[in-house]
Amino acid sequence: MALDERFVAVGTKKVHVVEMRPDAPLRPPTEALAPSAHDMPSAGAQALVMLHGLFSNLSLYFFRIAPSLAHTYRVVIYDLRSHGLSERASGAHTLEVLSEDLLALMDALEIEKAALAGHSYGGTVALLTALQHPEKVSQLALIDAPCLTEPRFAAARLRQRLSHGRVTDRSVARYASAAGLSAQARRSPKSQEQIRYLLTEGRLEASFSAGRTTMQSLDLGRLAMPTLLLYGTRSPFRATGRRLKAAIPCSVLELVEGGHDFPVKSAPQLTEHLACFLAGTGI
């Protein structure tokens, strides 16, 4: 497996990207370096682009998920704007803005069409992209992704979570908890600062409201590509999985033991579900 970590210019911002792809097998150093059939690996491999959720970063997939899938696919994982090592960007972090980033990144990497897999808000970005640009998406995997039409994203509930418009320590803690961050991450000053940044400069509350309006206006029944709905058995979004299953024609709903953070705690199971779905075999 070959690995390439770099920064890619997307618009005026730098995006942190890691690619993993099939490559020639390791060989002893004494072996000749002449090209062989083993060295013709990844040019034709199908692209799989994976999106993490809010307040997370590409490490969600880097250690235990992407390497397994990269034996078969050209796996692209990246830090969303203002996350991980990607450049920060003030202004709304709406589904549309993040979807434009995704499409621009695919263009920059010369990926015409890809399978998309996204966790949480990253999944909702993938869903919007598939609805608005179906020609760019071959398969779609939504991993515990909300639709933003859930009651918890209603304006009144958001204002309540934000302590009525003021970003306090308590509202930061509420968002960290809702995003399923680990206890260690919730305590981290760096994480807390990032949440505070996204709630203020990143206008997250307004972004959710805009996303809610967008998602309410779209017809999920138009989605024609194979779609995997992977939800946690104890996730607050489990009902969303059922609703999406009823609305999306070519969808399959599968449950994984755990809450909203099951991609962290049940990475091998998630990988197996994704691998079977991408191969078209089901689990």
Add this chain to the structure above:
Amino acid sequence: MVAIPPTGVTADEVLRELIEVLASVLGEEVVAVMDVSAESSFVRDLEMDSIAIVAFASEVNERFGERVDFIAWLRGQSLRSLQKLTVKDVADFIVQGR
């Protein structure tokens, strides 16, 4: 980029190179005050977050990846093992894996 160490490289040499990688990821001034040793754990002692460990792992793979499958080795670690990983664990794998 530093060349792959020749056959017969010692654990000390690999360790020295890993500390170089840490300096490039965390900054030389940070590494200088942290007293990095073989026993240092990335998370507890060096206070590296997940994305810093990604940058470290990518650079280690860049330097040693033609001889050892570092990413596959990481993939085989449990979440708990990853959180406890030390500089020596990585050095031992690189020395023994070649």
